[in-house]
Each structure stands twice: as structure tokens, then as C-alpha cells.
Amino acid sequence: MAKPDKREEIIHAALELIAEHGFHGAPMAMIAERAGVGAGTIYRYFENKDVLINDLYRELEEKMYPFILDGYTTAAPFRARFLHLGTALLRYFIEYPLDFRYLEQFHNSPYGVAVRRDKILGNGGGCDAFRELFEQGMAQQVLKDFPLVILFDLSFGPLVTVARDHILGFVHLDKTMITRTIEACWDGVKR
Numbered sequence: 001m002a003k004p005d006k007r008e009e010i011i012h013a014a015l016e017l018i019a020e021h022g023f024h025g026a027p028m029a030m031i032a033e034r035a036g037v038g039a040g041t042i043y044r045y046f047e048n049k050d051v052l053i054n055d056l057y058r059e060l061e062e063k064m065y066p067f068i069l070d071g072y073t074t075a076a077p078f079r080a081r082f083l084h085l086g087t088a089l090l091r092y093f094i095e096y097p098l099d100f101r102y103l104e105q106f107h108n109s110p111y112g113v114a115v116r117r118d119k120i121l122g123n124g125g126g127c128d129a130f131r132e133l134f135e136q137g138m139a140q141q142v143l144k145d146f147p148l149v150i151l152f153d154l155s156f157g158p159l160v161t162v163a164r165d166h167i168l169g170f171v172h173l174d175k176t177m178i179t180r181t182i183e184a185c186w187d188g189v190k191r
Helices: 006-021 028-035 039-045 049-069 078-095 097-107 110-121 129-139 148-167 175-189
Strands: none
Touching (some): 006 028, 006 039, 006 049, 006 097, 028 049, 049 078, 049 097, 049 110, 078 148, 078 175, 097 110, 110 148
């Protein structure tokens, strides 16, 4: 059996600790201890904690996008594409709760503000399927007449809340409830 890569051990330890304790509650020494490496070893892979936090975010995005885009086609009708992306995003959050907790913290922190702004403006790289779909929906007047950021909030804000409630055990999201939830988000933004 191959020995796990130290960088991967550090990334995984950071994901667990930050998801559990937040950015400030997971100092580098704690991450090193959880990863089973010396504190100095982290700095061979990451210049500082900010670099670790941002690199971890990018790695989670690289993991999430293929999951979300699996089976997605721009040839499908607009509503079907919206439902696909919303359903895939919610399923990802449910299947990877640590990733969800990290991403939620990241996007609601100073680290995530510039990333969110760049994504909304189309300058962020990565997966543009959401922004492209919404821009097309606005141009075709399929979506309500709101700024792009409000359409995102109305569509995906509820998904974040529902995913959090599922992870916390307040509600159980089975396939039917996921579908109904995404359809309700669609109802909130369609004309």
C-alpha cells in the first residue's frame, strides 16, 4: 500500500479542522499535528496559512466541478439545465459535508469575497456553467429581471441553507425532496 502524500495529509487535516473549528480555530500547529507532520513541514508545501486556505479552496472546486457537470449539456432546455446544476450542487453538498462546511466558511469570509466577485463578473476562471446559464436566461428573458447576483442568491442561497439543515439533521433530503427543493428555487427565479 502506498504511503499517503504529505501534502495531501496536510490538505485533508486542514479541511477537517477548518470545517470543524473555523479558520481562526485551526492554527498551523494543530493542522500539522492532525496531519502527523512537523510544523515546519507545512511550510515546505504552503508559504503561509492564507496560501493553504486558498489552495484548499481551489482543490475543492476542482473536485466539485466534474461532479456537478457530469451529464450536463448546453443542448438541454433551459429549465432542465437549471434543475441539473441545482440538483448536482445540492447532491455534492450532501455527499461531501466537510467540503460543504469549508466552502460555506470560505465564501462567507474575507477570503471568499474577491473570489465570489470575480466569479459573478466572469473573471474567476473555473466552472462558468452557472454564470453562463444565468446570463443566457437573462438575455432570453427566461429569468426574472434582477441583477445576476440576486438571481444567484435566490437560486443557490436556499440550497446552501437546505444542505446545512440536512447535514445538521434537521431535515432529510431524499431524491424526491431534493427535486422538489430545486423546482422551488426554479419557481423563485423564472418569469
